[in-house]
Amino acid sequence: MKKLFSALLQFHQIKFLPPLWGKVRMGGKNIELSPPPFRHTNWRIRLWRNSSPIKGGGNNWSKALFIFLSLYSFFISQNTVLYGSEVFQDTDTQVVVREHPKTGKPYVSIISHSALSQVDPFERLKGKMSRPDYRMLDPKVKSGEIPYEGPYSSSTKIYVFAATLATLGTVGGAVGLATVPAAATGAAASGGGAYLAGGAAVAGGAAGAAALATRSDSRQDDFIQTSKSESIEKLNNGK
Amino acid sequence: MSILFRSQRTYRAEPTRSLSEILYCLIVSVSVLYSGCASIFGWDIHAPGILSEDFSKKVKPIPERVALYLPPELLAYVSHDRGGRTADPQTYHVGEALGPMLVEGFQAGFEEFILLETEPTSAILKRYGIPYLVTVRIKNFKNRVTWGGHAITVATEALVFDSDLKWLGRFESSGASDAEKVFAKKGGPQVNLNAALENNVLAIVEYLQDSMRRGTWTEIQKETGAA
Structure with missing residues (x-):
């Protein structure tokens, strides 16, 4: 009709x-x-x-x-x-389908027509990887027991820097105080023999001072809740 | 005649040796000044930015259409909180991981998820029939490095709007992760940060799901405890 x-x-x-x-x-x-x-x-x-x-x-x-x-x-x-189909205001937008940078699962995205916005905001983060297993955070689990393929940082460079300064005659003890000397020692083992002497000296010297300065308070270390949402209106009414 | 003319040996100083040392010092100094202490002498922590298997077990999708808008300042959020006066310098790339994790969390929590990459307007929401718009911003990032442990807390604020861009609700979410011997493990601080972010995303998605089911946005308080 x-x-x-x-x-x-x-x-x-x-x-x-x-x-x-x-x-x-x-x-x-x-x-x-x-x-x-x-x-x-x-x-x-x-x-x-x-x-x-x-x-x-x-x-x-x-x-x-x-x-x-x-x-x-x-x-x-x-x-x-x-004009039965044209009752909405033109929004100068378009619909695209993008893939999640980590999982590859597609999702709908609304972008504007300008060229700048057509770039995926997560373009530089693309790279599929396996999901993390939080059991590796258990202190009883040693490093490497649970496989991990994600990004990681190493403190080896700290000892490279220390060795660099040492070769120029700078005092190596001024490199820094490690608050977690146990971790620093563990990392030094992976740093290679060439730097081990300098690295171990730094870690050993710092351990004693750090132990006195940052003794943990057991009352503060216990976390009971990990996930919480609260309405802000309720927070404001409670004050 | 051979006595009169002694052989002369010219000793010439080698300037290249001291010059190489000076050049070496200069390169090291420039690199330290340019990159900052945290790059060379610290921890640069990039979380994996992906949710664990536990998330899909806890969250099931509901039949709602929800749009998410991530402000540029959220994606660029970086924290240099060392967590202690004597701790090594640390750089946490929080927004870089939280963005993809929020997208994944919303994909898992809502059957019709839309990511708004442009600033939302009422016209856009009405055109595409979007009843709920959620925008998130990072409110606070806390880091505590102690002798035995490493604790991270991420606090965010989420705003919910309807299709007329009228404010429906506003809530604050926090996610925390506290673990020991984190720095001794390969990827330890990264996974610890990821855990805190995932807990935050979990709180946001569960709060939204509960509010949508009940139709109220102010009386709900969602709290999940650690195992």
Whole structure:
């Protein structure tokens, strides 16, 4: 029905009516009508005078305008038929499907049309890896018992730096105080024999001082909860 | 004649040896100044940025359409909190891991998940029929390095809007992970950070699911304890 009506309308427009948008010549004057893309957009009629003198006076012009306005008011009510799918404001966005950088699972993303936003924000993070196993955080589990393939950092470079300074005659003890000397010793083992002497000296010297300065308080080390969400309104009301 | 003309041996100082030392010192100094102490003399911690298997066991998807908007400052969040006066310098790339983990968490928690990569407007939400918009920001990052352990706490604030961009609710979530002998293990601090972030994501998703099921946004308080 919608197609039939629009076809009849187009026929009627071509034969009997001026077009609803575009340039129209009525009453010796050129009129440009901008198309109504959306229901809530106002019509804009721009009128400018032709270079040639207007013929027929104002009567023809007023009649044409009256006919046009009456027909326009008739067709404007048909907007829901003509433009039934265009009731939303143009948002200048588009829908794309991206893949999660770590899992590869696809998801829907809404981006703007500008070129800058079409770059995946997680592009540089792409790299599938296995999921972490938090059992490795158990103090009873030794390093390497549970396989781990993710990123890691090594303190070997600390001892490289210490050895570098040592070769120039700088005091190696000024490199730094390790708060966790047990960890530093473990890392030194992986650093290689060339730097072990300097690294061990640093770790050994720092261990004694750090032990006195950072003795842990058992009352502060216990964490009971790991995950919590609380409404902020409730937090503010409780104060 | 041979006595009169002694052989002369010219001793020439080798400037290249001292010059090489000077050049070496200069290179080391410039590299230290340029990269900072934490790069050469510290821990640069990048978490894996992926949820563990436990997450999918705890969270099941609900039939809702939810959009997530991640502000640029969240993705760029970095913390240099050393956790103690005598600790080694540490750099935590928090936002770099939290972004993908939030996306994965929302994928697991909602059947129709949409990531908004552009600033949200009411027109966009209505055009795509999105009833809920969630935006998250990092409120706080706490690090504590002690003799025996390493504790990380990540606090975030989440705002929920409807399709008219009217505020529905606002809640704060925190995720923590406390473990011992972390720095002695390969990947220990990285996994510890990942655990704290995952707990935070878990709190956000569970809070949203509960609120959507009940239809209320202010009376719910979600708290999950450690095992």
